[in-house]
Amino acid sequence: MLRIAVPNKGSLSGPASAMLHEAGYRQRKESKELVLVDSDNEVEFFYLRPRDIAIYVSSGRLDIGITGRDLLLDSGADAEEILQLGFARSTFRYAAEPGTAESVKDLGGMTVATSYEGVVEKHLADNGIAASVVHLDGAVETAIQLGVAQVIADVVETGTSLRNAGLAVFGEPIMESEAVVIRRTGVDGEEPKVAQFLRRLQGVLVARRYVMMDYDIRVEQVERAVALTPGLESPTVSPLHHEGWVAVRAMVPSRDAQRIMDELYELGARAILTTGIHAARL
Numbered sequence: 001m002l003r004i005a006v007p008n009k010g011s012l013s014g015p016a017s018a019m020l021h022e023a024g025y026r027q028r029k030e031s032k033e034l035v036l037v038d039s040d041n042e043v044e045f046f047y048l049r050p051r052d053i054a055i056y057v058s059s060g061r062l063d064i065g066i067t068g069r070d071l072l073l074d075s076g077a078d079a080e081e082i083l084q085l086g087f088a089r090s091t092f093r094y095a096a097e098p099g100t101a102e103s104v105k106d107l108g109g110m111t112v113a114t115s116y117e118g119v120v121e122k123h124l125a126d127n128g129i130a131a132s133v134v135h136l137d138g139a140v141e142t143a144i145q146l147g148v149a150q151v152i153a154d155v156v157e158t159g160t161s162l163r164n165a166g167l168a169v170f171g172e173p174i175m176e177s178e179a180v181v182i183r184r185t186g187v188d189g190e191e192p193k194v195a196q197f198l199r200r201l202q203g204v205l206v207a208r209r210y211v212m213m214d215y216d217i218r219v220e221q222v223e224r225a226v227a228l229t230p231g232l233e234s235p236t237v238s239p240l241h242h243e244g245w246v247a248v249r250a251m252v253p254s255r256d257a258q259r260i261m262d263e264l265y266e267l268g269a270r271a272i273l274t275t276g277i278h279a280a281r282l
């Protein structure tokens, strides 16, 4: 059985379970379930606090886990990223009342509140800055109003929480984060069960990011058309019964699909269709 850690709460939890479900795994129906055995797929899921996942994985008790890159780095655990999952994307930044500081270099002697002490202490040290760090579990934006710190370092997505607290980011972003699959560092090679699990998740990412595009085009224009739809490897080009025409089939990124359809039409392509991909193995 492959043993996998899954976030049980917070921003990572829903999207992680949704992705696993889309990859064909059973997922818990009820948020109080702590362990779920998917015997058909020979996988055991452990629902754990996102912050603890890197620690379990680095201990070797669990084979792999889903967590945030920021949480992995903050934990300092001996675990490494093996796949980026594209959700729970955020930036980790310093913020304060406007006029407090322009960059990390101005933070000497100040107090910084954060839930990510590991990341912040390392960043200050790397920049040669001596500042105090105060740990808070959440709602860090309020620490400035309440006088616990002059500066915060926190996760920023839309920036709404900062604006609501009258704060503004400053300096360079400390890091970019997203949900990632992790495993213990120093594992040699990839176990077949882990490789299969990763292929399934990669299949979900492909199904979410690409559509299949089909169209008919005159032979003279086929080179220009396939330049617009190169596919992942190479597009399929098949003869049509109607002489002088071919049918082309290729995967294209979903977000470019409408623009590509317009350009193909301008080139003379007709019967241009896009269809969703439900699952994939590349």
Ligand SMILES: Nc1ncnc2c1ncn2[C@@H]1O[C@H](COP(=O)(O)OP(=O)(O)OP(=O)(O)O)[C@@H](O)[C@H]1O
Pocket (backbone or CB within 6 Å): 009, 010, 011, 012, 050, 051, 067, 068, 069, 070, 071, 088, 089, 090, 138, 155, 156, 157, 158, 177, 178, 179
């Ligand atoms: N608003 C957000 N948008 C995108 N990602 C976020 C957001 N807030 C937190 N994250 C990401 O989620 C992970 C943190 O998950 P965690 O469950 O610890 O915190 P949370 O989502 O803030 O939940 P909690 O309510 O327990 O604080 C980190 O990887 C972080 O970058």
Ligand SMILES: O=P(O)(O)OC[C@H]1O[C@H](OP(=O)(O)OP(=O)(O)O)[C@H](O)[C@@H]1O
Pocket (backbone or CB within 6 Å): 137, 138, 139, 140, 141, 154, 155, 156, 157, 158, 159, 160, 161, 162
């Ligand atoms: O830029 P935004 O879109 O506003 O998102 C960022 C906010 O979201 C998270 O907070 P959460 O709601 O999880 O509360 P918490 O601070 O208690 O963790 C994070 O800690 C920020 O405060």
Ligand SMILES: [Mg+2]
Pocket (backbone or CB within 6 Å): 138
């Ligand atoms: Mg939070």
